[in-house]
Amino acid sequence: MKFTWFNLMPWPYLPDDFREKNRSVWVDIDQSLFDPEKSHAVYNTYMDLLEYAGTVGFDGIGVNEHHQNGYGIMPSPNIIAAGLARRTKDVGLVVLGNSIALYNPPVRVAEEFAMLDCISGGRLVAGFPVGTSMDTNYCYGQIPALTREKYQEAHDLIMRAWHEREPFAFNGRYNKLRHVNIWPRPIQQPNPPIHIPGGGSVETYDFCIDNTYSYSYLSFSGYLRAKALMQGYWDRVAARNAPDSSPYRAGFAQTICVAETDEEAERLYSEHISYFYNRCLHVYPGFADAPGYRTIKTIQTGALSQYAPPRGGYTQLTWKDLTEQGHVIAGSPETVRQRMEDLIKGLHVGNIFCLMHVGNMPADKCMYSTKLFAEKVMPKLRNMFPDYADDDRFWCKPMAGRVSAGALPSEREAALVGAKA
Amino acid sequence: MELKTIQTHHVPVRYLEGGSGQPVVFLHGAGGLTAEDPFVARLAESFHVYAPFLPGYGDSEECPSLRDMLDFTLHSWDVVDALGVKDPILVGHSMGGMIAAEMAAVAPHDVSRLVLLCPSGLWLDDHPIPDIFATLPFEMPALLFHDVAAGQAMMTAGLAVDDPGFLQTYLVTNARQLGMAGKILFPIPERGLAERLYRVKAKTLLVWGDSDKLIPPVYAQEFKHRIAGAQLVSVPEAGHMIHWEKTRECVEAVKRLA
Numbered sequence: 286m287k288f289t290w291f292n293l294m295p296w297p298y299l300p301d302d303f304r305e306k307n308r309s310v311w312v313d314i315d316q317s318l319f320d321p322e323k324s325h326a327v328y329n330t331y332m333d334l335l336e337y338a339g340t341v342g343f344d345g346i347g348v349n350e351h352h353q354n355g356y357g358i359m360p361s362p363n364i365i366a367a368g369l370a371r372r373t374k375d376v377g378l379v380v381l382g383n384s385i386a387l388y389n390p391p392v393r394v395a396e397e398f399a400m401l402d403c404i405s406g407g408r409l410v411a412g413f414p415v416g417t418s419m420d421t422n423y424c425y426g427q428i429p430a431l432t433r434e435k436y437q438e439a440h441d442l443i444m445r446a447w448h449e450r451e452p453f454a455f456n457g458r459y460n461k462l463r464h465v466n467i468w469p470r471p472i473q474q475p476n477p478p479i480h481i482p483g484g485g486s487v488e489t490y491d492f493c494i495d496n497t498y499s500y501s502y503l504s505f506s507g508y509l510r511a512k513a514l515m516q517g518y519w520d521r522v523a524a525r526n527a528p529d530s531s532p533y534r535a536g537f538a539q540t541i542c543v544a545e546t547d548e549e550a551e552r553l554y555s556e557h558i559s560y561f562y563n564r565c566l567h568v569y570p571g572f573a574d575a576p577g578y579r580t581i582k583t584i585q586t587g588a589l590s591q592y593a594p595p596r597g598g599y600t601q602l603t604w605k606d607l608t609e610q611g612h613v614i615a616g617s618p619e620t621v622r623q624r625m626e627d628l629i630k631g632l633h634v635g636n637i638f639c640l641m642h643v644g645n646m647p648a649d650k651c652m653y654s655t656k657l658f659a660e661k662v663m664p665k666l667r668n669m670f671p672d673y674a675d676d677d678r679f680w681c682k683p684m685a686g687r688v689s690a691g692a693l694p695s696e697r698e699a700a701l702v703g704a705k706a
Numbered sequence: 707m708e709l710k711t712i713q714t715h716h717v718p719v720r721y722l723e724g725g726s727g728q729p730v731v732f733l734h735g736a737g738g739l740t741a742e743d744p745f746v747a748r749l750a751e752s753f754h755v756y757a758p759f760l761p762g763y764g765d766s767e768e769c770p771s772l773r774d775m776l777d778f779t780l781h782s783w784d785v786v787d788a789l790g791v792k793d794p795i796l797v798g799h800s801m802g803g804m805i806a807a808e809m810a811a812v813a814p815h816d817v818s819r820l821v822l823l824c825p826s827g828l829w830l831d832d833h834p835i836p837d838i839f840a841t842l843p844f845e846m847p848a849l850l851f852h853d854v855a856a857g858q859a860m861m862t863a864g865l866a867v868d869d870p871g872f873l874q875t876y877l878v879t880n881a882r883q884l885g886m887a888g889k890i891l892f893p894i895p896e897r898g899l900a901e902r903l904y905r906v907k908a909k910t911l912l913v914w915g916d917s918d919k920l921i922p923p924v925y926a927q928e929f930k931h932r933i934a935g936a937q938l939v940s941v942p943e944a945g946h947m948i949h950w951e952k953t954r955e956c957v958e959a960v961k962r963l964a
Contacts, residue, residue, distance in 0.1 A: 312840075422839075422892070422893070423839075423840060423893070426892075426893045426894075428888055428889055428892050428893075429839075429885060429888050429892060430885040430886065430888055430889055431773060431889065434770075458773075569840070570842060571840040571841060571842050571845075572840055575839050575840075575888065575892065576839065576880045576881050576883070576884030576885045576888060577881055577884060577885020577886070577888045577889075577892075578881075578885075579881060580881075581768075581878055581881055581882065584874065584877050584878050584881055585874070585878065
């Protein structure tokens with residue numbers, strides 16, 4: 286199993302009446318709700334928490350990309366990952382990911398991911414999302430019906446940029462480049478492992494299967510609701526005659542809160558869970574799916590937007606509803622272990638993106654929950670798929686002999702350079 | 707009106723044909739076209755009307771190889787050529803008006819009469835056009851009609867809103883139609899037409915509703931200013947769906963060019 290500690294980086298100061306007074310947490314969210322000076326501490330705490338998770342046994346620490354979004358103040362995950370690369374040692378850096386259709390030209394992603402891989406000593410796990418419609422179409426202006434074609438071209442260009450050893454010309458529809466020749470290139474060969482976040486598009490299933498990429502379903506609605514979608518993926522894996530059905534071909538994001546007892550979990554975390562599900566997911570439905578963003582085939586399979594709230598909206602869901610319906614896995618270590626086992630077996634997933642910082646959760650509670658999960662839950666889940674214990678195709682392979690940050694010679698040694706010469 | 711199919715270079719194109727007299731080609735807006743369209747029916751009482759569906763609209767085949775404004779413009783000329791009509795009166799509503807204006811700009815000697823019903827295609831920073839791609843269905847009538855209640859009734863007539871399959875059918879239709887329209891309208895319905903309008907040689911009539919809330923009448927002035935000799939017919943008590951709300955006035959405008 287690979288456990289990645291994930292932080293969406295929500296803005297923790299959305300007012301109590303956010304939902305009543307605002308139409309959306311995303312795209313056209315009120316500028317006045319962001320306070321740059323407060324964000325200084327928010328960002329640094331969030332990065333500290335990611336670094337902390339890197340010291341307690343998680344395989345990876347994860348960041349992602351959202352734009353104009355009150356629950357994800359991370360338009361550039363690469364900036365965060367660069368900071369983490371310097372301050373962590375062995376943990377995987379899971380950048381899930383860069384919305385590659387948005388970078389102009391997309392060789393920028395090939396370059397930045399290469400930089401992250403080089404700085405971290407081969408610890409990068411690279412994600413290539415198409416990007417949500419909110420980010421890609423409404424914030425970044427990509428034409429919905431052309432987004433997938435542009436994404437495909439960006440993917441092809443990045444992979445060639447990583448793989449080829451001679452400068453080449455790339456005559457794409459969206460990118461015309463005479464001299465592609467990225468410098469640096471990644472440590473991991475032929476390329477860092479690639480995870481593709483998807484929301485039920487058949488095309489994305491096939492893309493992952495055909496390229497041996499891991500398919501990740503980054504849902505907030507929990508594992509019980511994800512069964513149909515993930516089963517669709519595994520059915521497709523079988524239908525396309527993939528050589529194996531390794532659980533590492535898939536990943537799933539799950540909100541998790543651990544305490545000593547179930548009651549303590551509710552007492553400690555319910556307000557933060559409520560903050561996330563009631564305020565942070567308040568997205569104006571007009572931004573949920575630009576027409577043309579999803580293919581007809583996908584709409585016909587009934588895989589509608591995960592951002593369309595459940596009937597009646599999240600407001601009416603209590604702690605009990607959210608935990609019983611599996612949006613949230615919360616409780617004592619034993620409760621969480623049981624439910625995680627159900628998740629892992631039920632969805633057949635080897636990569637778990639643990640959403641352990643939730644909403645406006647303060648650092649101490651987040652550390653408490655994180656440590657309990659790392660010490661009392663994670664070890665018991667490690668060996669869920671012994672048949673695939675050797676499958677390393679979907680995880681990073683750090684180089685041997687990595688250096689540490691801050692390994693400069695002392696000033697005294699430096700002062701002697703002149704004398705030596 | 708008869709629903710027919712004609713082969714073009716890219717795809718088979720579905721079109722409505724009816725009436726007799728001088729040929730008129732009508733290009734529909736982003737909302738699409740149905741065989742029951744009141745404007746097309748009324749137009750066919752005086753003209754030989756051809757109303758092609760843009761690929762993806764109605765039951766017509768999609769065409770992924772049409773991606774940008776030039777593709778749309780040339781495809782629309784392909785359709786006119788395939789129909790075998792020479793110098794028809796070219797009429798376009800909204801997005802169709804944008805395409806018609808482009809057609810007249812790229813081939814100024816092939817079209818001598820142009821009727822633009824509240825066309826899109828220009829953008830004024832001081833008068834931003836609402837984002838139809840972020841507008842929920844129930845919010846549309848207020849943008850599209852002078853008489854909102856009557857407009858809502860027109861938009862929902864014949865729709866089985868309570869049918870369990872309705873949502874999926876609606877989403878597929880929307881994805882096909884607005885997905886296609888988005889190629890020239892998303893996120894800003896402007897693709898450089900302003901720089902090309904000087905080429906239009908056709909005698910041009912602009913028809914605009916005084917209460918158009920989607921593309922406000924200030925855009926009529928902008929089109930008039932940019933197309934040499936263009937005349938403007940302003941219609942009171944008409945919104946963006948002017949050809950539904952004031953069908954007779956729109957047909958009269960076309961007749962003025964006949």
